[in-house]
Amino acid sequence: MIELVDVVKHFGDVRAVDGISLTVPKGQFFCVLGPNAAGKTTTIKILVGLMRPNQGLARVAGFDVQQQPLEARRRLAYVPDFPFLYDKLTPWEFLRFTGQLFLMDDDHIRRAAADLIPRFQLEEWLHKPIESLSHGTRQRVAITSALLHDPEVFVIDEPMVGLDPHHARVVKDTLRERAQRGMTVFLSTHQTSVAEEMADRVGIIHRGRLVAVGTPAELHSKAGTDGALERAFLSITEGERQQPTPVA
Amino acid sequence: MSRFPSPLALLIRVNALSSWRRLLALRHESRLLVGVIAAFLSGYLVLSFLLFDLGLRFIGRFPGLGSLLVERLLFLLFAFLFSLLLLSNLVIAYTNLFRNRETAFLLTAPVPVESVVRWKLIESSLLASWAFLFLIAPLLAAYGISNNVAWHFYPVTFVFVGIFLVIPGVAGAAAAVTLARHLDRKAFQLTALCAVVGFILLVAWRFRPEPVADEQLEARIQAVIDRLLVNTRFAQSPVLPSYWLSAAVQNWAEGALPVAGFFALVLLSNALLLSRLAALFLGRPFYSAASSVQSRSSVFAEWAWFRRLEERRRSMALLLRDSFLAESSPSEGSQPPQPLARWTPSDHLDRLLQMLRLPPDARAIIAKDIRVFWRDTTQWGQSVLLFGLLTVYIINLRHFTRQLDSQFWISLVSFLNLGACALNVATITTRFVFPQFSLEGRRVWLVGLAPLGLARAVRIKFWLATLTALVLTVSLTVLSGNLLRLEWPRIVFFAGATTLMTFTLNGIAVGLGVLYPNFRETNPSKIVSGFGGTFCLVLSFLYILTSVVVLGVGSPWGWRDNESHPGRAMAAWTVFVLFSALAGAVPLRMGLRKAATTEL
Numbered sequence: 001m002i003e004l005v006d007v008v009k010h011f012g013d014v015r016a017v018d019g020i021s022l023t024v025p026k027g028q029f030f031c032v033l034g035p036n037a038a039g040k041t042t043t044i045k046i047l048v049g050l051m052r053p054n055q056g057l058a059r060v061a062g063f064d065v066q067q068q069p070l071e072a073r074r075r076l077a078y079v080p081d082f083p084f085l086y087d088k089l090t091p092w093e094f095l096r097f098t099g100q101l102f103l104m105d106d107d108h109i110r111r112a113a114a115d116l117i118p119r120f121q122l123e124e125w126l127h128k129p130i131e132s133l134s135h136g137t138r139q140r141v142a143i144t145s146a147l148l149h150d151p152e153v154f155v156i157d158e159p160m161v162g163l164d165p166h167h168a169r170v171v172k173d174t175l176r177e178r179a180q181r182g183m184t185v186f187l188s189t190h191q192t193s194v195a196e197e198m199a200d201r202v203g204i205i206h207r208g209r210l211v212a213v214g215t216p217a218e219l220h221s222k223a224g225t226d227g228a229l230e231r232a233f234l235s236i237t238e239g240e241r242q243q244p245t246p247v248a
Numbered sequence: 249m250s251r252f253p254s255p256l257a258l259l260i261r262v263n264a265l266s267s268w269r270r271l272l273a274l275r276h277e278s279r280l281l282v283g284v285i286a287a288f289l290s291g292y293l294v295l296s297f298l299l300f301d302l303g304l305r306f307i308g309r310f311p312g313l314g315s316l317l318v319e320r321l322l323f324l325l326f327a328f329l330f331s332l333l334l335l336s337n338l339v340i341a342y343t344n345l346f347r348n349r350e351t352a353f354l355l356t357a358p359v360p361v362e363s364v365v366r367w368k369l370i371e372s373s374l375l376a377s378w379a380f381l382f383l384i385a386p387l388l389a390a391y392g393i394s395n396n397v398a399w400h401f402y403p404v405t406f407v408f409v410g411i412f413l414v415i416p417g418v419a420g421a422a423a424a425v426t427l428a429r430h431l432d433r434k435a436f437q438l439t440a441l442c443a444v445v446g447f448i449l450l451v452a453w454r455f456r457p458e459p460v461a462d463e464q465l466e467a468r469i470q471a472v473i474d475r476l477l478v479n480t481r482f483a484q485s486p487v488l489p490s491y492w493l494s495a496a497v498q499n500w501a502e503g504a505l506p507v508a509g510f511f512a513l514v515l516l517s518n519a520l521l522l523s524r525l526a527a528l529f530l531g532r533p534f535y536s537a538a539s540s541v542q543s544r545s546s547v548f549a550e551w552a553w554f555r556r557l558e559e560r561r562r563s564m565a566l567l568l569r570d571s572f573l574a575e576s577s578p579s580e581g582s583q584p585p586q587p588l589a590r591w592t593p594s595d596h597l598d599r600l601l602q603m604l605r606l607p608p609d610a611r612a613i614i615a616k617d618i619r620v621f622w623r624d625t626t627q628w629g630q631s632v633l634l635f636g637l638l639t640v641y642i643i644n645l646r647h648f649t650r651q652l653d654s655q656f657w658i659s660l661v662s663f664l665n666l667g668a669c670a671l672n673v674a675t676i677t678t679r680f681v682f683p684q685f686s687l688e689g690r691r692v693w694l695v696g697l698a699p700l701g702l703a704r705a706v707r708i709k710f711w712l713a714t715l716t717a718l719v720l721t722v723s724l725t726v727l728s729g730n731l732l733r734l735e736w737p738r739i740v741f742f743a744g745a746t747t748l749m750t751f752t753l754n755g756i757a758v759g760l761g762v763l764y765p766n767f768r769e770t771n772p773s774k775i776v777s778g779f780g781g782t783f784c785l786v787l788s789f790l791y792i793l794t795s796v797v798v799l800g801v802g803s804p805w806g807w808r809d810n811e812s813h814p815g816r817a818m819a820a821w822t823v824f825v826l827f828s829a830l831a832g833a834v835p836l837r838m839g840l841r842k843a844a845t846t847e848l
């Protein structure tokens with residue numbers, strides 16, 4: 001489960017995150033949408049502990065990210081839009097390394113990998129240097145390594161970048177399946193279609209504030225729109241655009 | 249005991265494996281090129297060993313003062329290297345802790361921040377210190393041989409140096425964390441630059457040469473040595489870690505093992521204390537600093553006066569732009585400025601380039617490269633530093649002109665100046681011009697698919713870099729010639745040589761930059777430290793060495809007399825011009841050919 005309580009983050013005199021409060025229960029698939037520079041990535045950075053908020057707190061699986069960072073991170077997996085991988089390692093060596101960081105023994109790593117590797121079709125690439133892999137394959141390696149320790153909370157930023165339709169489907173199905181087994185998913189994207197297809201609940205962040213949250217149907221109802229979620233998104237963010245920029 | 253390896257052990261293992269594979273990847277490079285680099289590095293070690301050996305024996309023979317001077321020289325050298333190590337650790341630790349993707353990755357994994365700091369401290373110290381080891385190895389070997397030391401001097405010294413390196417490593421990292429909490433990247437770079445300039449000025453002031461009167465010439469050596477000993481006494485301050493190292497090394501060499509052991513223990517206890525303190529207490533400040541670094545738009549923007557100033561500057565630029573548009577628009581019906589003008593404030597650089605009547609595509613590339621260079625504090629900061637040091641040296645030449653009264657010394661200093669100026673250009677071209685093509689990175693298609701094409705873009709980069717460097721190198725050459733009171737023919741001779749060398753060095757850097765690109769890396773210093781960058785540096789240095797030797801041997805003016813030797817000079821210049829054309833044009837042409845046929 002994820003909890004954000006009145007989180008505020010300033011960048012100089014700009015409020016990048018302006019009092020966001022949100023609870024994502026265990027096993028829920030939550031998508032966050034928002035225009036560029038809305039505050040999505042900053043919110044994620046606070047959630048995963050890369051950044052300290054000026055105010056408020058973030059909890060992962062019941063642990064305060066700032067006060068109990070190791071407990072929180074053991075239950076968390078984070079895949080950024082451009083994930084870091086060791087170029088000179090092979091995908092298998094990288095999986096083993098991340099597994100060991102999460103205190104998994106070799107047997108445990110092998111068992112977990114045996115399920116994920118065929119699913120993400122990494123067999124062919126498993127013992128080749130990561131530097132020789134395409135962007136999409138690297139993305140699949142990053143997602144596999146993040147899922148290896150069976151996290152309680154999975155945070156992912158723009159997961160479909162660089163993935164072909166087949167592998168995008170695999171990622172969606174895997175995340176949906178894991179969510180059904182109790183993993184909380186927090187997915188940030190610009191693609192309203194992904195949110196519409198996958199999310200149990202959608203949040204819209206605009207100018208640092210959580211301006212709308214609910215099921216796709218609830219967002220339509222709030223915006224007075226119907227059809228694609230894109231319409232509701234545009235209606236809500238256009239309405240908010242008339243407001244002045246918040247400052248600290 | 250836990251059955252799982254510690255995060256630090258895992259990180260060391262993974263990074264050691266990566267480094268080993270990087271080394272093994274050299275097998276896929278051309279054997280000739282690897283051989284050239286290996287020969288160059290070995291040549292450096294042998295040559296510097298011979299020079300140190302010669303110098304130490306020469307100084308050691310000074311009657312009554314030899315051993316004292318050698319001792320002081322070691323204290324001084326280690327004190328300077330300690331200051332440089334501190335600075336280099338500070339800069340590398342900052343980049344490694346706060347501008348590194350591995351650090352961000354580890355901060356989201358269940359790795360204690362203390363382990364992250366420990367690993368980054370080890371990595372930064374290694375990165376900052378390998379050059380130090382490379383520099384002092386021949387010196388210590390020469391010192392050992394000239395003192396006829398026992399075999400165990402060498403491994404023990406290696407251990408002493410290893411312990412010593414921990415101290416600037418920890419101090420640099422602690423300083424980087426402290427500064428990062430208060431300064432953003434740009435402000436940090438400016439502070440580091442100011443610190444270096446301040447350090448140079450301090451050194452220049454402390455060791456400023458004093459004019460020697462004719463009546464003092466008789467006792468000049470004694471006076472200079474007295475002055476030297478007084479001015480360098482600071483290097484023997486017992487609170488300096490470099491003093492402990494020097495004392496340990498020198499006492500071991502002299503066989504005073506208990507005294508050497510004492511200083512080694514002082515080094516060890518301080519290194520252990522600092523590492524323990526860093527391991528225990530640097531984690532939390534590091535996390536706060538990392539969060540601050542990601543949370544700032546600009547340090548300056550946190551000050552209200554700066555924001556007001558910026559706002560005023562922006563309004564003024566828009567006002568000027570509007571009035572410029574109003575003046576240039578037809579008077580009839582005097583239309584107000586288009587809304588677009590509000591978003592395109594006036595740009596002096598564009599106007600300046602328009603005045604040069606360059607084609608628009610060339611203007612676009614030049615404006616982009618100048619802006620990128622100017623906005624990257626590291627790039628112009630390092631250039632200012634390198635040319636600043638050279639300028640300080642050249643301006644100080646005026647103090648020596650009185651002493652430089654023999655033909656031999658005037659010739660030697662002027663040829664050494666030519667070499668120093670060319671080495672500076674080589675450092676600049678390798679550091680900044682070589683990575684230019686690679687820095688187009690994943691955007692290379694943008695230039696490559698534009699009508700101008702990659703080859704023309706490379707040619708524009710070559711001309712921009714060469715002409716900019718020429719302004720500096722020719723000015724400095726003429727200035728040094730004037731300060732050495734050379735006649736005009738000599739100044740023209742050296743200015744001509746500098747011009748040709750600047751063209752060649754830029755040709756090497758641009759050509760090899762295209763031949764050995766690295767589009768994955770965004771950090772120019774990492775691009776340079778790869779195989780292509782090292783090869784560029786080696787080739788540039790070999791070219792400079794050969795050129796200066798050829799020109800020196802074939803100097804039109806005699807080394808011992810003032811007679812001219814036109815035949816010898818003509819032959820030397822012919823060799824120099826042909827060699828320069830070959831060394832510069834071949835890589836440039838190969839690079840252009842590759843750029844023209846590159847598949848995007």
